Amino acid sequence: xxxxxxxxxxxxxxxxxxxxxxxxxxxxxxxxxxxxxxxxxxxxxxxxxxxxxxxxxxxxxxxxxxxxxxxxxxxxxxxxxxxxxxxxxxxxxxxxx
Numbered sequence: 001x002x003x004x005x006x007x008x009x010x011x012x013x014x015x016x017x018x019x020x021x022x023x024x025x026x027x028x029x030x031x032x033x034x035x036x037x038x039x040x041x042x043x044x045x046x047x048x049x050x051x052x053x054x055x056x057x058x059x060x061x062x063x064x065x066x067x068x069x070x071x072x073x074x075x076x077x078x079x080x081x082x083x084x085x086x087x088x089x090x091x092x093x094x095x096x097x
Contacts, residue, residue, distance in 0.1 A: 006054040008068030015063075015070040019049050022075070022082040034090040048092070052085040053078065 009015060020042040027038030037044050053059050053070075059081065062072040070078075 002065060005060050005063055005065045005068070008066070009054040009060070009063050009070065010050050010068070012063075012068035012070065015053070015068060015073070016046060016050060018070065018073075018075070018078055019053060019082065020046055022079045023049060025079065026082050026086055030086070032090075034093060045089070045093070048089045049082050049085065052089070053081045056081050 023038045023042040023046060027035045027042070030038070034045065053073075056077070059070065059073045059077055062074075062077075063070050064072075
């Protein structure tokens with residue numbers, strides 16, 4: 001896949017909403033302010049998760065290179081990306097606060 005695929009994935013609203021859903025699902029099992037934001041207002045923390053997804057080779061290979069649509073990306077892949085990058089993104093957010 002081309003580099004443009006990663007870039008257009010970042011702007012795809014449907015994919016963004018799916019990532020927000022995965023953030024909410026992951027946040028249920030977590031504690032703290034980051035988890036509270038993830039559950040009540042995932043849009044405030046979604047961007048770094050979108051970047052992680054756009055960098056994931058499996059997700060990128062299934063996304064539409066033209067529109068960034070991720071209908072071929074399985075939910076479990078999105079959930080895995082969110083879950084596996086949660087602590088890294090949480091820590092980075094705390095360090096910049």
